[in-house]
Amino acid sequence: MPNDPAPRARRVRMERGGPAVVEGPVEVVLEDGTLARSDRFAVALCTCRRSRTYPWCDTSHRRRVSRGPAEGDGS
Structure with missing residues (x-):
C-alpha cells in the first residue's frame, strides 16, 4: 500500500x-535453499565457514593460531 x-x-x-x-x-x-531462522534480538553470522553451527557463529574463527618465526632459533 x-x-x-x-x-x-x-x-x-x-x-x-x-x-x-x-x-x-x-x-x-x-x-542449498534451506532456511535457517533465529528469533534472537541479535545474531552472529559466520563469515569464515569454520563454525560447527553454520550459518551461526560459534567463535571458531578465534581458534586459528598464526605461527610466527620460532623464538631463539638463531636466525
Missing part, C-alpha cells in the same frame, strides 16, 4: 576477522 511506512532497516555490523552481527529476528537462506 502506498501509505504504509517503509519497513525498518536491519542493522548489520561487520567485525574484522569475525562474524557479521545482525539485529534479529533473521532468516538466512543457505546455498
Whole structure:
C-alpha cells in the first residue's frame, strides 16, 4: 500500500576477522535453499565457514593460531 511506512532497516555490523552481527529476528537462506531462522534480538553470522553451527557463529574463527618465526632459533 502506498501509505504504509517503509519497513525498518536491519542493522548489520561487520567485525574484522569475525562474524557479521545482525539485529534479529533473521532468516538466512543457505546455498542449498534451506532456511535457517533465529528469533534472537541479535545474531552472529559466520563469515569464515569454520563454525560447527553454520550459518551461526560459534567463535571458531578465534581458534586459528598464526605461527610466527620460532623464538631463539638463531636466525
